[in-house]
Amino acid sequence: xxxxxxxxxxxxxxxxxxxxxxxxxxxxxxxxxxxxxxxxxxxxxxxxxxxxxxxxxxxxxxxxxxxxxxxxxxxxxxxxxxxxxxxxxxxxxxxxxxxxxxxxxxxxxxxxxxxxxxxxxxxxxxxxxxxxxxxxxxxxxxxxxxxxxxxxxxxxxxxxxxxxxxxxxxxxxxxxxxxxxxxxxxxxxxxxxxxxxxxxxxxxxxxxxxxxxxxxxxxxxxxxxxxxxxxxxxxxxxxxxxxxxxxxxxxxxxxxxxxxxxxxxxxxxxxxxxxxxxxxxxxxxxxxxxxxxxxxxxxxxxxxxxxxxxxxxxxxxxxxxxxxxxxxxxxxxx
Ligand code: GDP
Numbered sequence: 001x002x003x004x005x006x007x008x009x010x011x012x013x014x015x016x017x018x019x020x021x022x023x024x025x026x027x028x029x030x031x032x033x034x035x036x037x038x039x040x041x042x043x044x045x046x047x048x049x050x051x052x053x054x055x056x057x058x059x060x061x062x063x064x065x066x067x068x069x070x071x072x073x074x075x076x077x078x079x080x081x082x083x084x085x086x087x088x089x090x091x092x093x094x095x096x097x098x099x100x101x102x103x104x105x106x107x108x109x110x111x112x113x114x115x116x117x118x119x120x121x122x123x124x125x126x127x128x129x130x131x132x133x134x135x136x137x138x139x140x141x142x143x144x145x146x147x148x149x150x151x152x153x154x155x156x157x158x159x160x161x162x163x164x165x166x167x168x169x170x171x172x173x174x175x176x177x178x179x180x181x182x183x184x185x186x187x188x189x190x191x192x193x194x195x196x197x198x199x200x201x202x203x204x205x206x207x208x209x210x211x212x213x214x215x216x217x218x219x220x221x222x223x224x225x226x227x228x229x230x231x232x233x234x235x236x237x238x239x240x241x242x243x244x245x246x247x248x249x250x251x252x253x254x255x256x257x258x259x260x261x262x263x264x265x266x267x268x269x270x271x272x273x274x275x276x277x278x279x280x281x282x283x284x285x286x287x288x289x290x291x292x293x294x295x296x297x298x299x300x301x302x303x304x305x306x307x308x309x310x311x312x313x314x315x316x317x318x319x320x321x322x323x324x325x326x327x328x329x330x331x332x333x334x
Contacts, residue, residue: 009041013048016147024120024147031139046139049146054272056088056145056152057259060166062192063176065157068202070110072176072242073155077113079248085151088144089113091124092137092156092166120144134165135286138279141169163192168278172197172258174251177219179203179212193219194226196235198254205241212239232265233258297330298323 012030015023031042063069073089080087089110113119122140124133141152154170156162167173175196193199199219204212219237228234236254240247292298305319 009044009048013045013146016045016049016143017052019148021117021120024143027143027147028122028140031143032136042139046142049142052146053142054145056141056150057255058141058152058154058170058172059255060154060156060163060170060173061176062156062163062166062173062195063202064178067176067178068242069155069157069176072200072202072240073153074110074113075242075245076153076248076252077110077116077119079245079252080151081113081116081118086118086149088120088122088141088149088152090122090137090140090144090152090154092130092133092154092162093124120147120149130162130165134162134169135283138169163195167195169275171262172255174198174200174255177201177215179208179215193222194229197233197258198251199223199235199237200247200251201237201239202242204239205244205246230265232261292323292327295327295330298327301326 012023012027016027027045030038030045033039033042061069061073077087077089110121114121137154141154144152152170154166156166163173173195175192175198177199179201201212201216201219204216216237216239223235223237238247238251238254240251293302302323305314305323308314309316309319
């Protein structure tokens with residue numbers, strides 16, 4: 001992919017908008033590329049598409065490995081295309097590589113969805129820091145929206161910081177939980193529960209049905225003890241069997257309810273405007289960090305201070321200030 005002219009970016013943008021799947025794939029490859037020339041092209045493309053973005057419902061889905069995320073997302077995806085929606089499913093998992101790890105990386109299990117023209121599935125970009133993975137996912141999300149996908153599902157593995165990042169890029173956050181109780185329930189990080197707008201106990205079927213009911217009651221109790229994040233929304237616990245497709249209509253009704261209330265509360269545009277401003281600052285932060293880390297004038301000082309900070313000879317704050325000073329006052333490069 002060479003550097004392209006503005007008219008090529010316009011053509012690609014218009015093909016994406018018309019729903020051309022090859023153009024969508026090409027646009028996503030471009031947006032995900034880290035090559036500097038491609039970055040410029042990607043930015044041109046995104047600028048061309050911006051007016052057609054922001055209209056989708058953005059739903060984050062998280063849960064610990066094995067809870068049934070891919071099974072649930074496949075069932076939900078099938079349910080949604082049955083209701084005339086166009087769905088994009090994007091994974092954010094900084095620990096994954098394309099060959100393993102990521103739930104969506106295992107595309108064979110999503111087979112029924114992958115073949116559907118109204119679905120686009122992107123496994124997590126391999127490797128890299130969470131910031132980079134999240135940035136690419138945000139941009140892929142915009143491209144999918146411009147291609148007419150009215151529901152974007154962002155899937156993340158419930159093990160750490162990625163939920164917080166994903167929470168910030170979606171409208172609503174759904175947490176999947178296991179039919180467990182007692183000690184196992186304690187294992188669910190309180191921090192992650194606090195992010196949830198809806199909690200779904202999956203595997204409520206067969207021998208696990210009773211345990212699922214018990215777990216749902218325990219989760220509901222635990223939620224009662226937490227301070228609600230929003231005065232206008234009560235976080236509920238529902239049950240589902242992703243395997244049997246049970247519970248989906250009820251879950252989807254809550255999602256639509258949430259979206260309606262969110263729009264009533266803040267106006268359809270407000271949430272997106274605040275998100276866009278946060279993204280701007282994250283972009284600045286990421287680019288600035290990358291510039292500092294790749295600056296050859298500052299590199300020796302960074303190496304030295306990292307060592308000293310590890311040995312507790314210098315405080316991180318003093319070292320940070322010194323490194324920033326050095327970066328800001330370095331001689332400008334041609
Ligand atoms: P993920 O790691 O969270 O994506 O989980 P998977 O979707 O791969 O599912 C993990 C295991 O749980 C698989 O063996 C699934 O067949 C099983 N599973 C998923 N959903 C259900 C469900 O609703 N009921 C039951 N009984 N098993 C399920």
